[in-house]
Amino acid sequence: MKSESNLEKVLTDSTFAVTGELGPPRGTSAGVISEKAHYLKEKVDAVNITDNQTAVVRMSSLAASALLIREGLEPNYQMVCRDRNRIAMQSDILGAYALGIRNILCLSGDHQQFGDHPKSKKVFDIDSIQLIGMVKKMRDEGVFLSGEEIAEPPRMFIGAAANPFGDPLEFRVHRLAKKIAAGADFIQTQCIYNMDRFREWIKQAHDMGLTEKAYILAGVTPMKSVGMARYMKNNVPGMDVPESIITRLKGVDKKQQASEGIAICCEQIEEFKEMPGVAGVHVMAIEWEKRVPEITEKAGLLPRPEPS
């Protein structure tokens, strides 16, 4: 074991892993985290805590991750390259480990132009692949990026994201390979709706031996409505929503669309369980945490292994 992460233990035990996601509040309420955590408890192995997602200011992912630990859940601490330089990042990683955080997800981050401070200054001192390498260096070599020694290095289980749907399509699997070469232990993909494209991508990854080197968790986000599906298709960068999803949601009564969205999601999960190279699922129920118990139940993902 590279870390003391529960997620790592689940994955190394060859159990089909489940991760969830929790967006910190736009305010100071620890209660919001408790409430959302309550829905996820015993339903997932670890919970991603987003880092100012879509470049909108929220409670820090570090603080929210620490609060999640208090609730008895394991965080997957997200860190983006947009807002911090290498000094701040390494410092936060030390602090995160001291607070009991054992998983880190290394991301580029959405451009600040999308957020509530569009004219803020971007940092991007290092990029997401370099961040992966930095965390690995801190863990495995016990040194900072500068080469200076760390007293009690942080033993993080290192995650990265992959988007099988972004341009250029042919490069996507190579980008995955770079992330794994840099030191990613696990990968969580962008929300998958285009199953054909995903099957093609995971096959490429599998053929290249990448799925032996890192655990790949397939990302899903249940659609709440046909409106949400249209929004995701047209407004969210890097999202590939086929027309068939929209048609299927349109085909049911408005009141039934949420259940239909969940049904689609569960069918996907059933397929992922059988798909070579897929080690688990990442359920991103955006501001819909309360439906995670239902999704995990229906998809046959419960009970989760007891964290030791």
Next chain:
Amino acid sequence: MVKAEIKQLQEIKTSVIGYSSILITGCGGCVSVCLAGGQKEVENLVTKLRLSCKADTAPKNIGGMTVERQCEAQFLSQLDQEVPKYEALISMACGAGVQYLAERFPDKPVFPAVNTAFIGINKDLGWYEERCQACGDCVLGITGGICPVTMCAKGLLNGPCGGPQNGSCEVSKDIPCAWVTIYDRLKAQGRLNNILDIFAVREWQNQTQGSIVLDAYKSRYTGEKK
């Protein structure tokens, strides 16, 4: 070349309120090429300020003079006779020129009349686009002659991020993704290997004031032997 854009007249006017005489100084270098601060723009600004200041309180005496380049002392010296006649200066040069002018005449308040925007190219008549951020450690040989530091909205070196769709950057449908462009060009040249390896963390060269002394001149300025 350096590209700049003239400021709004109101901002320029506001900056010189309270001075009775102003010399507007132009630059015949880059800002002249991009039609922001050359001789013609100086004449234009002199006229506009004179007209718009008639009804106002100040300044009454507005002059104009353009030198070949404000980033060079030899050319700035041409202003030595003229500057003492005025209370304050407006510079239409880039940020470098403004500062060199202010350094030469330290007792005169200097106000910029242009916003220095970027190092760029002339895309077409009156259309300029950024191409270089002067990072001090050029990677264009690896990236197919397309700068990821400048052209990628996130300045990624191991790009592309997860955002690009239909070849466009996640920031705007009108901006091509730098990494899609890099990928396409390297693929066409059979050089994709360039971007399959990990690009290591950079040691940024532009985090303190830059300074270049050519080897041949080292002894002249530092006493160091060649």
